[in-house]
Structures are given as structure tokens and as C-alpha cells.
Amino acid sequence: MDSFDKKILFELQRDCSISLAQLSERVGLSQTPCWRRIQQLEKQGVIRKRVALLDTEAVNLGLTVFVHLKTNQHNPGWLTSVTDFAEHAPEITEFYRMSGETDYLLKVLVPDMKAYDNFYKRLISQAGFSDVSSSFAMEQMKYSTEVPLDYIHK
């Protein structure tokens, strides 16, 4: 994992639709070693997948909500039902077990308040929570799937 690999990752994180010719030029390698490195990075699992990112407004998803969950039922069954729900609810794009005040954090994408209310009812009908607090995003100032490459070891 050297400077060339980092450059490849940097470029592909921004745009993976470019041709090998363009990529290798930007990276400063010829096509063959560039291609070999991509294969390697995919085999190693550093590159997980290649996806298309959609405009959330264009698909009618104007409302982002962060849902802070607390529970008093710390048993396996409870967690399973919540995990299952999150797994199958496409509105939930992120789901974390947290330290501190909130036990679990959800990031939810819906069109509007009405749709969120509907989602909310489905959520609380699925499992018991001692507290559910919803924080609404007024404005998305930044959203990026690019992760920093500055911390890569070596």
C-alpha cells in the first residue's frame, strides 16, 4: 500500500466510471501496473464495491432523521428483532450501537414528516424502547462516501 495505491483509491472514491487510460494517467502509472493494483486492492477487499449514488431529492427523499434509541431490554431477542427490522427497512441507511446516552443510532431517509411518522409507528411496533428521540436534519452541509486515506499504515 504505497503512494500509487493511495492515488488509485483517491480517484476511484471520487469517480469509478473513468477509463483505465484516464486513471493511469492521473495516477502516474502505465495501464498494466495500474490495472494489476486495482485487481489486488479488490482481492484484498480494500475496494469493497462500486456503486451508483443517487440524488436523494430526485427520488423524493427530502428528510433525513437521526433516531436515538434507548432500551431497558438487554436480551438477545430484543436485539434480533431490531436488527431484523433495520435490515429490511430501506429507509434505514445507517445503524450503530453507541456508547453513552443513546444505545442505538439510526439514520433514516424519508420524503417528509408524514412518511417519517409512518416509519416511526412501524419502528416502535417492532420492539420496545425506553426512549426514542428523533433529530431532524434541516440542511445537509456535507455528504461524502470518500474516506480519508491519510491514516493508512505504512
Added chain:
Amino acid sequence: MDSFDKKILFELQRDCSISLAQLSERVGLSQTPCWRRIQQLEKQGVIRKRVALLDTEAVNLGLTVFVHLKTNQHNPGWLTSVTDFAEHAPEITEFYRMSGETDYLLKVLVPDMKAYDNFYKRLISQAGFSDVSSSFAMEQMKYSTEVPLDYIHK
């Protein structure tokens, strides 16, 4: 935006590295109309971009932190400095202006607590906050860039 478009978006959200042949087969169209629809969706901006997603562990980013910010300085200069910082800090992958208790919410990716502490110092040196509360993710239960297509109008 009909059923075919939705299928195309569904597939490309999961994997945009598949060939047009595979995609058109899954969608149930021949290659040409399928290709034309993709072009259209890109021109319309429904498809924003195509990117490679990396394994955060593999690039040494084991710690996800949600940072809740409060301020009492509601002036343009303050916001500009914070926005600038967020823009240029690769550790900040998401940044929202919120309703309710917290004024702004950050999602931050760093290797470990030490790196977060370093980031934290840089953050608070950049602008004044009346409160900064950091929530640490213990476990990522779900992370997806796929957004629900069920709410598309028409």
C-alpha cells in the same frame, strides 16, 4: 420514471460494475433502451456519480464518532469558518444543520481515540462552540448508500 428506471437504479445502487448485458437482462430490457435510460438518468441528475466504496478497517478507520455541536454565535462568520473546516477535513464525511437540541451534527471517521482527540483539538480551535458532545459508535450494524426507491413520485 417507470418500473424499468427503478429496476435500473436498484441494480446500479447495489453494483455499478456489472456490464450492460447483465444489467439489461436483470432489468428485462434489451441493451439499447437500457443504455439510453441510464444516460437519461445521469443527465437528469438522478444518478449523481459512480464511486468505489472502501473497507474502512482496511484503510485504518476503525472509529466512527458522531459529534453534536451547539453554538451561541449565530453570525455568518462563525458558520463560514465551520463550513470551511468541514469542507477540507476528510475525516468529516457527513455534516448536518439540525433542529432541536444540537445545532450541527458531524459524522467523523478516524483510526482510534488518539486520532479523534487530535481531530477534536483542531475542530475546537477552528471556531467557538458552547457545547461539543461526542458519541462513539461501538459497532456498525448497517451502512448502506442504497436509498429506498419506494417513494418515487408517479
Added chain:
DNA sequence: CCAATTAAAGAAAATTTATCTACATGGACA
């Protein structure tokens, strides 16, 4: 209900791009 028009789909060819191989070159290092 039918003919005319339009829009989208399909087929096939042409062009570009990706994939893989073989071999030569040059630097790093014991």
C-alpha cells in the same frame, strides 16, 4: 375503429475499452 404519428424497443454493426500475456527494462538490495 382505423390510419397517421410518435415514442420506445430491439437487432446488429462499429468503435472503444478492458483484460490478460509475454517480454524487456531498471532500480533495490543482499
Added chain:
DNA sequence: TGTCCATGTAGATAAATTTTCTTTAATTGG
């Protein structure tokens, strides 16, 4: 110096993208 890597060049093949043209299906006006 000789060995080991990784790169570069070249090229062959396969595959994917894009264009062109034809056909089908849907729509509208009379």
C-alpha cells in the same frame, strides 16, 4: 554482480460501450 520486484511497452483477444438503423407498440385525431 546477480537476483528479485515492479514497471513499461506492445500486442492479442475478448468484452463492453455507443451508434445506426429497423421494428414494434402506444397514442391521437379524424
